[in-house]
Amino acid sequence: MDEKEAKQAVAAVAGERASVRVEGDRIGVVLDATGLDAKARDAMEAAVRMAIGPNGRVVVTAERATRRLIAVASGKGGVGKSTVSANLAIALRHAGRRVGLVDADIYGPSQPRLMAAEGERPQSKDKVLLPVPTPYGVPMLSMGQLIEPGKAIAWRGPMAAGALGQLVEADWGATDTLVLDLPPGTGDVQLTMIQKYRPAGAVIVSTPQDLALIDARRAIDLFGKAGIPIIGLIENMAGYVCPHCGEVSDPFGCGGAEAAAAELGVPFLGRVPLTIDIRTASDAGEPPAARPDDTVFRPLGEAVARWLETSGGGGR
Numbered sequence: 651m652d653e654k655e656a657k658q659a660v661a662a663v664a665g666e667r668a669s670v671r672v673e674g675d676r677i678g679v680v681l682d683a684t685g686l687d688a689k690a691r692d693a694m695e696a697a698v699r700m701a702i703g704p705n706g707r708v709v710v711t712a713e714r715a716t717r718r719l720i721a722v723a724s725g726k727g728g729v730g731k732s733t734v735s736a737n738l739a740i741a742l743r744h745a746g747r748r749v750g751l752v753d754a755d756i757y758g759p760s761q762p763r764l765m766a767a768e769g770e771r772p773q774s775k776d777k778v779l780l781p782v783p784t785p786y787g788v789p790m791l792s793m794g795q796l797i798e799p800g801k802a803i804a805w806r807g808p809m810a811a812g813a814l815g816q817l818v819e820a821d822w823g824a825t826d827t828l829v830l831d832l833p834p835g836t837g838d839v840q841l842t843m844i845q846k847y848r849p850a851g852a853v854i855v856s857t858p859q860d861l862a863l864i865d866a867r868r869a870i871d872l873f874g875k876a877g878i879p880i881i882g883l884i885e886n887m888a889g890y891v892c893p894h895c896g897e898v899s900d901p902f903g904c905g906g907a908e909a910a911a912a913e914l915g916v917p918f919l920g921r922v923p924l925t926i927d928i929r930t931a932s933d934a935g936e937p938p939a940a941r942p943d944d945t946v947f948r949p950l951g952e953a954v955a956r957w958l959e960t961s962g963g964g965g966r
């Protein structure tokens with residue numbers, strides 16, 4: 651194969667991404683895989699190898715995508731942090747970001763169920779995990795996919811942080827935004843994660859109750875001490891909408907988070923009502939944010955996307 655033939659054969663499968671050099675009977679190809687996910691990159695590399703035959707050498711390069719982490723945190727458990735993380739990830743995708751979701755909630759990993767990826771085991775390549783696709787265009791990785799279903803994880807800080815590192819440092823391909831569903835609380839695991847991965851910003855989820863808000867303040871403090879900006883506070887379970895008559899009542903109060911946000915000087919991103927629909931859809935792996943008529947989560951996704959566009963730091 652001469653140089654012209656080699657260039658034609660490679661261009662046919664890799665277009666502008668490949669540069670070809672021929673020296674004697676040796677063909678060298680440098681393939682730029684920037685922006686391709688692992689599958690597309692492997693397929694293109696295999697096609698180039700086929701095109702140039704056994705005397706060829708292929709080197710794959712990629713510019714490192716600048717990927718920014720959004721930590722979703724809550725001061726205490728059960729406030730709907732995982733539900734908000736899943737829906738926020740999907741809403742961010744609708745707002746034009748390329749989003750991945752990391753379920754770092756080692757104590758109760760619930761993202762596989764929420765994102766309809768239960769029972770999917772992630773593959774790995776060269777010891778790097780490959781995220782699992784979901785029906786919502788948001789690939790994900792969860793501690794729940796790495797351990798036996800139903801087994802409680804009672805890991806201590808450093809061990810948990812090591813395992814979580816594998817999720818964050820997986821092959822996220824062209825993903826530009828990683829939503830990180832942190833474990834509830836403000837302990838060691840959270841602190842290690844924050845210090846090691848330095849999220850671009852944090853979203854704090856709270857219910858309107860005073861007690862939850864006291865914990866939310868602690869979470870805000872934790873990020874503040876680590877120098878991570880707070881993107882804003884989301885009030886979840888605010889106002890119960892009766893599925894029969896549509897009347898709104900406030901079992902946990904209403905407006906507490908907005909008032910707390912104002913008092914703490916952090917933005918208030920919006921509220922998510924307490925509805926049976928959100929719970930049943932979440933349990934069924936059908937996140938409401940994926941519906942074309944969603945009006946609850948999309949504005950939250952847009953607000954966070956705007957924040958990402960206007961704030962500079964935190965790239966990885």
Ligand SMILES: Nc1ncnc2c1ncn2[C@@H]1O[C@H](COP(=O)(O)OP(=O)(O)OP(=O)(O)O)[C@@H](O)[C@H]1O
Nearest residue numbers: 727728729730731732733758834923924925928929
């Ligand atoms: N706005 C809502 N309306 C109705 N149910 C909700 C809402 N938000 C969350 N839930 C339900 O509340 C329960 C707890 O939610 P979720 O698992 O998201 O909370 P969490 O803060 O991540 O909890 P954990 O601390 O266990 O990780 C789930 O059954 C979920 O479906």
